[in-house]
Amino acid sequence: MSEIALQTRGLGVRYGSFDALSEVDLAVKRNSVHSVIGPNGAGKTTLFHALTGTVSANSGRIELEGRDITRASDDDRVRLGIARSFQVTSLFPELSLRENLRLAAQGRTPWQALIPWRRAEASTEILETADAVIERLSLQNVATRPAGELSHGQQRRLEVGMAIAARPRVILLDEPTSGMGIDDIDGMKTLIRDLGGDHTVLFIEHNMGIVMNISDTVTVMRLGRKLVEGPPAQVREDPEVKRAYLGNMITGDIA
Numbered sequence: 001m002s003e004i005a006l007q008t009r010g011l012g013v014r015y016g017s018f019d020a021l022s023e024v025d026l027a028v029k030r031n032s033v034h035s036v037i038g039p040n041g042a043g044k045t046t047l048f049h050a051l052t053g054t055v056s057a058n059s060g061r062i063e064l065e066g067r068d069i070t071r072a073s074d075d076d077r078v079r080l081g082i083a084r085s086f087q088v089t090s091l092f093p094e095l096s097l098r099e100n101l102r103l104a105a106q107g108r109t110p111w112q113a114l115i116p117w118r119r120a121e122a123s124t125e126i127l128e129t130a131d132a133v134i135e136r137l138s139l140q141n142v143a144t145r146p147a148g149e150l151s152h153g154q155q156r157r158l159e160v161g162m163a164i165a166a167r168p169r170v171i172l173l174d175e176p177t178s179g180m181g182i183d184d185i186d187g188m189k190t191l192i193r194d195l196g197g198d199h200t201v202l203f204i205e206h207n208m209g210i211v212m213n214i215s216d217t218v219t220v221m222r223l224g225r226k227l228v229e230g231p232p233a234q235v236r237e238d239p240e241v242k243r244a245y246l247g248n249m250i251t252g253d254i255a
């Protein structure tokens with residue numbers, strides 16, 4: 001099996017006559033943390049939309065574990081294993097954190113819920129998955145609390161947990177730390193870094209400290225094109241990258 005989980009080749013997306021993405025070659029290694037950075041309007045969100053099937057590619061290819069998914073619908077891509085982090089608004093606020101995760105875990109195997117004689121077995125497996133995710137999120141102490149009563153930081157971690165519970169091949173996180181306070185940022189940073197051990201995570205992030213600290217690979221975009229891709233230390237020193245940020249310091253420790 002190739003070590004690349006998700007790959008694009010020559011990917012292009014147009015909005016009318018505007019090229020929002022051009023010739024993007026991206027290679028996301030299995031079980032790694034891969035970040036996408038770039039100034040406003042660089043095409044990061046459009047890239048995510050193209051990967052999840054929210055917008056169609058006008059040129060190029062997208063491959064998941066070597067399989068061409070360029071023309072697959074967004075629903076099919078979820079089934080094939082691309083998970084985009086849920087938004088806080090898609091959590092069920094009345095249900096406990098554990099129940100939310102149980103539903104997310106069930107989403108991947110709806111047939112199990114429909115077959116009566118498999119129900120007990122399926123629910124044990126699903127509960128085990130939910131509990132493993134709770135541990136991973138370090139939210140054991142609030143597992144039975146309604147999702148709507150969790151703190152903002154806990155809800156954001158639960159969003160990531162909902163994606164993990166579906167046991168995807170690749171997890172896409174769109175600015176997972178935006179709007180967070182410093183304590184919550186630390187929790188999210190630890191969670192994402194830890195996920196990279198056995199999950200493939202692709203995330204858009206503006207916080208350079210996090211990007212430089214927890215990424216195995218960084219892709220820098222500008223004006224719809226990939227500028228540079230490589231490990232944090234290499235990217236940070238790249239003259240093109242420094243120019244793209246127009247003198248804005250790319251700060252942050254490198255782990």
Ligand SMILES: Nc1ncnc2c1ncn2[C@@H]1O[C@H](COP(=O)(O)OP(=O)(O)OP(=O)(O)O)[C@@H](O)[C@H]1O
Nearest residue numbers: 015016018020038039040041042043044045046047
């Ligand atoms: N639906 C659309 N129709 C036309 N142009 C669009 C559309 N969505 C985005 N764009 C344009 O495409 C370009 C890339 O936008 P995109 O949102 O992908 O950038 P981004 O890197 O995610 O930016 P930010 O960091 O500000 O979120 C921008 O110039 C934007 O104005």
